[in-house]
Amino acid sequence: MYVKEALMSSKPTRRTFLKGTAATAALAAVGTCSLGAWQAQRAEAADDSAKAQGPSLCNGCSSKCGLIATTLGGRLWTVEGMEAHPYSKGTLCGRGHGAAQWAYSDGRLTQPMKRQNDGSFAPISWDDAFAEIGAKVQEIIAEAGPEALAVIQDPRPSGKYYSKRFMNALGSANVYTHAAACNLSKESGIQEATGATNFSVDFANTKMVVFIGRSYGDGIRPSSVKSLAGAADAGARVVIVDPRLNNTGIFATDWVPIKPGCDIALLLGIANVLVTRDLYDHEFVEQSCTGFPEFAAQVAEYTPEWAEGVCDVPADTIVELAESLAAAAPACAIEPSWRAAFGCAYQNSFETARAVCAVNALLGCWGQKGGALITSSPKAGDLDPVKFPKVPEPAAKRVGDEEYPLALAGTGTNLAVLNGCNDGTVQGVFFYNSNAVQGYAQPAMWRVAVVAAKLVVAIDVQMSETALASHYVLPECTVLERFELPEFIGGKKHFAALRTPIIERVHPDTKSCDEIFTGLAEACGVGQYFPFTVEELAEAQLATVGTSVEAVREAGIVELADPGFAFGTPVFKTPTEKFQFTSAKVAEAGLNPVIGYVPRLVEPAEDEFYLVGGKQGIHSHTMTLNLEALNAISREYGLERLWMAAADAAELGIADGDTVELSSSEHTGTVTVKVTERLKPGVLFMPTHYGSTSPYLTRAQGFGLNMMDFVPLHLEPAVGSTMSQEVAVKVRKVEG
Amino acid sequence: MTRYGMLINTKKCVGCYACRVACQMVNGLAPEESFIAFNEVEQGAYPNVYAEVVPVQCMHCEDAPCEAVCPTHATYTTDSGVVLVDEGKCIGCKYCMAACPYGARVQIEETGVIEKCRFCWYEGEPGNPPRCVNTCISGARIFGDLDDPESEICREIARTNAQPLAGDLTAAKIYYVR
Numbered sequence: 001m002y003v004k005e006a007l008m009s010s011k012p013t014r015r016t017f018l019k020g021t022a023a024t025a026a027l028a029a030v031g032t033c034s035l036g037a038w039q040a041q042r043a044e045a046a047d048d049s050a051k052a053q054g055p056s057l058c059n060g061c062s063s064k065c066g067l068i069a070t071t072l073g074g075r076l077w078t079v080e081g082m083e084a085h086p087y088s089k090g091t092l093c094g095r096g097h098g099a100a101q102w103a104y105s106d107g108r109l110t111q112p113m114k115r116q117n118d119g120s121f122a123p124i125s126w127d128d129a130f131a132e133i134g135a136k137v138q139e140i141i142a143e144a145g146p147e148a149l150a151v152i153q154d155p156r157p158s159g160k161y162y163s164k165r166f167m168n169a170l171g172s173a174n175v176y177t178h179a180a181a182c183n184l185s186k187e188s189g190i191q192e193a194t195g196a197t198n199f200s201v202d203f204a205n206t207k208m209v210v211f212i213g214r215s216y217g218d219g220i221r222p223s224s225v226k227s228l229a230g231a232a233d234a235g236a237r238v239v240i241v242d243p244r245l246n247n248t249g250i251f252a253t254d255w256v257p258i259k260p261g262c263d264i265a266l267l268l269g270i271a272n273v274l275v276t277r278d279l280y281d282h283e284f285v286e287q288s289c290t291g292f293p294e295f296a297a298q299v300a301e302y303t304p305e306w307a308e309g310v311c312d313v314p315a316d317t318i319v320e321l322a323e324s325l326a327a328a329a330p331a332c333a334i335e336p337s338w339r340a341a342f343g344c345a346y347q348n349s350f351e352t353a354r355a356v357c358a359v360n361a362l363l364g365c366w367g368q369k370g371g372a373l374i375t376s377s378p379k380a381g382d383l384d385p386v387k388f389p390k391v392p393e394p395a396a397k398r399v400g401d402e403e404y405p406l407a408l409a410g411t412g413t414n415l416a417v418l419n420g421c422n423d424g425t426v427q428g429v430f431f432y433n434s435n436a437v438q439g440y441a442q443p444a445m446w447r448v449a450v451v452a453a454k455l456v457v458a459i460d461v462q463m464s465e466t467a468l469a470s471h472y473v474l475p476e477c478t479v480l481e482r483f484e485l486p487e488f489i490g491g492k493k494h495f496a497a498l499r500t501p502i503i504e505r506v507h508p509d510t511k512s513c514d515e516i517f518t519g520l521a522e523a524c525g526v527g528q529y530f531p532f533t534v535e536e537l538a539e540a541q542l543a544t545v546g547t548s549v550e551a552v553r554e555a556g557i558v559e560l561a562d563p564g565f566a567f568g569t570p571v572f573k574t575p576t577e578k579f580q581f582t583s584a585k586v587a588e589a590g591l592n593p594v595i596g597y598v599p600r601l602v603e604p605a606e607d608e609f610y611l612v613g614g615k616q617g618i619h620s621h622t623m624t625l626n627l628e629a630l631n632a633i634s635r636e637y638g639l640e641r642l643w644m645a646a647a648d649a650a651e652l653g654i655a656d657g658d659t660v661e662l663s664s665s666e667h668t669g670t671v672t673v674k675v676t677e678r679l680k681p682g683v684l685f686m687p688t689h690y691g692s693t694s695p696y697l698t699r700a701q702g703f704g705l706n707m708m709d710f711v712p713l714h715l716e717p718a719v720g721s722t723m724s725q726e727v728a729v730k731v732r733k734v735e736g
Numbered sequence: 737m738t739r740y741g742m743l744i745n746t747k748k749c750v751g752c753y754a755c756r757v758a759c760q761m762v763n764g765l766a767p768e769e770s771f772i773a774f775n776e777v778e779q780g781a782y783p784n785v786y787a788e789v790v791p792v793q794c795m796h797c798e799d800a801p802c803e804a805v806c807p808t809h810a811t812y813t814t815d816s817g818v819v820l821v822d823e824g825k826c827i828g829c830k831y832c833m834a835a836c837p838y839g840a841r842v843q844i845e846e847t848g849v850i851e852k853c854r855f856c857w858y859e860g861e862p863g864n865p866p867r868c869v870n871t872c873i874s875g876a877r878i879f880g881d882l883d884d885p886e887s888e889i890c891r892e893i894a895r896t897n898a899q900p901l902a903g904d905l906t907a908a909k910i911y912y913v914r
């Protein structure tokens with residue numbers, strides 16, 4: 001049950017209630033509130049019938065943690081983490097609490113908008129917007145075929161289903177996620193080595209874990225933080241490899257500052273020690289791996305001394321880490337990471353992910369207690385083909401798949417759309433819950449690209465930079481105002497959860513994802529593939545896994561059939577059915593099939609710095625910047641500041657709080673500096689997501705800098721990731 | 737007697753601000769108003785650095801200086817040791833703000849009342865636990881009865897040798913592990 005005694009026994013205060021109802025908003029607006037009126041309202045608020053609770057899934061980031069929302073008189077009051085949800089485990093992070101208030105944000109889109117010839121936006125009715133978009137889509141299909149259409153979406157439960165079905169129904173395979181600017185390289189690399197796209201560390205039993213750039217304390221999922229806190233409490237050795245002592249440092253036993261983009265050298269140095277000193281798991285390597293002899297021959301070159309020369313971690317440290325890992329094996333692992341240092345950051349990110357897997361293989365920790373676990377995920381089974389008609393397979397291959405064959409099939413590389421707009425192969429683009437223009441690569445280049453397209457449609461809750469660059473902007477209702485398809489959650493156990501409406505739609509002219517795509521489909525002449533409601537589809541999907549909408553709504557989350565996870569060497573679902581130190585697919589892509597060294601692309605000149613970016617716990621890239629509660633934190637604590645090492649600041653005569661000009665080959669901007677001992681000299685750290693340019697996002701616009709403005713546009717070979725940290729910058733003090 | 741207090745373990749705090757925003761929501765605070773302030777402390781020099789986030793809020797002092805200076809007795813202490821503000825009596829004079837050595841008093845723009853953390857006190861009892869404790873993602877906060885030696889908070893204070901933030905500056909009822 002999700003109802004908590006504590007919450008039910010609590011009563012709102014005067015101010016809570018004053019803010020808590022729409023009726024009193026009018027009173028507050030005129031600045032008076034009589035004692036009598038207040039007492040009457042308080043009596044109403046104290047009446048439990050005005051209080052209601054319901055479960056949903058957070059939309060503060062893509063973790064989609066379970067939450068329980070409490071409303072007073074129909075208005076959201078509080079949220080708390082769902083106990084039974086494996087990601088929230090009873091708590092929500094700051095971002096979760098802030099994002100829950102989205103419905104009331106003043107930065108929301110409230111009606112469909114159409115861009116005018118002068119670049120401004122004017123309201124348009126849903127009917128007209130759908131009709132005009134439909135006509136344009138037909139025109140593009142007639143002239144260039146359906147393969148000239150594309151959709152880019154940051155996956156959400158309904159969005160990933162509806163956007164793909166819509167595009168496929170039109171006859172296009174061009175469906176992309178945000179991954180090329182997130183975790184594409186990491187997941188593609190892990191897949192080439194293990195057959196799975198991700199793995200997890202068994203924190204409950206681990207003796208030693210090494211984080212490469214990732215920070216659970218900055219890119220937060222509550223369950224991850226709890227797991228790590230538990231491991232630290234139990235005495236596990238926690239090593240953080242990062243040029244910056246990040247906010248996970250509080251749990252760390254070791255901070256290993258490293259040259260940005262050179263983590264691969266450290267990993268190969270560790271592998272060298274494990275192989276050449278015979279510290280690796282022979283049984284695992286001989287029975288469950290392919291390509292070890294080739295790897296061992298190649299890794300002989302990557303001595304700790306060589307690695308030190310590349311990544312600036314002392315050879316002694318590398319040897320000590322390798323020996324300690326070997327001693328802890330198999331109850332140890334290199335953590336898989338996410339976006340961080342090799343999700344999409346460098347020319348060698350894909351290869352870094354493979355190197356992480358290789359070290360874990362040498363340690364023999366795959367599937368072992370305390371090691372690296374590959375688990376499974378549930379999914380809905382086949383549905384009634386009459387009620388949910390199958391969409392024919394599009395004839396043409398997805399744009400970009402040929403040039404970037406190593407990109408994960410489920411995500412593709414969305415930057416193929418940018419290139420496609422430029423060369424005319426893509427003429428119509430839909431964005432769902434995606435601020436690609438601001439966050440996925442050079443914003444200036446994205447703008448040039450989408451201007452070339454005949455039709456650009458953005459579906460969002462706010463006027464993002466992508467929406468600003470679109471012809472039509474379709475407003476979605478916010479997370480607690482909508483029902484979505486079930487979310488299936490994998491791991492040692494399987495679950496299904498749902499977003500259910502907690503509050504009435506604040507702006508009645510907004511629509512949910514399913515309503516928008518169904519409307520678009522009908523307008524585009526493919527409505528026959530959408531003859532069902534989202535509730536019907538959810539019911540049918542849940543029935544295939546043995547539960548129902550009612551059951552999930554009642555409990556908040558439902559555990560599904562036990563997948564039967566057991567410790568032990570996993571089945572590697574690679575083409576060779578073994579762990580792959582070498583990959584035929586990588587060879588076909590023209591790269592070294594054997595896991596080995598690839599340098600970073602951009603090296604700073606003498607007077608330049610490395611620039612690394614990173615998330616902050618209260619924000620999800622550009623999405624949450626304008627939210628009142630979260631923006632206030634950024635401003636109060638100066639979270640937009642550029643971090644500079646104290647030694648560098650002293651040399652340049654820069655003091656904490658000074659304003660500096662930051663410039664790269666692409667962009668120049670000014671920002672306040674935070675001088676710190678928590679950073680490797682020669683490296684600057686910038687929170688990646690600030691610097692909004694949308695005048696509709698009043699409190700985010702012009703606050704801080706957007707890292708992607710500084711990074712030249714180039715794609716990781718064969719993978720297609722955005723190489724978000726391949727940049728060198730100059731910095732100089734200016735008058736603030 | 738029951739004497740409520742809190743323990744904050746900064747060795748578990750990643751600075752996610754969940755406590756701040758959850759507190760704002762339950763108390764109906766504006767985005768810029770917060771009962772919890774965060775102090776980032778950095779010690780040492782690269783690469784031997786220790787960094788921590790120290791959340792600070794009303795310490796519910798036994799000898800609360802804010803209560804002593806309040807000219808209207810709007811600030812008072814409950815029998816269970818929770819320092820509260822009677823909104824009806826507060827005249828917004830800000831003596832309490834000046835007197836509080838922790839800077840924990842906050843003027844609410846909408847009402848003019850000088851408010852603060854109240855351990856989520858609503859109808860004659862503190863929250864159980866208060867929202868900041870309830871939502872802490874790493875279990876860095878513990879709430880309970882300081883007079884009950886068997887309580888989780890007392891056991892943790894003893895085990896970790898947790899101390900008030902500023903020695904005997906006041907008789908604070910929030911203990912820190914640092």
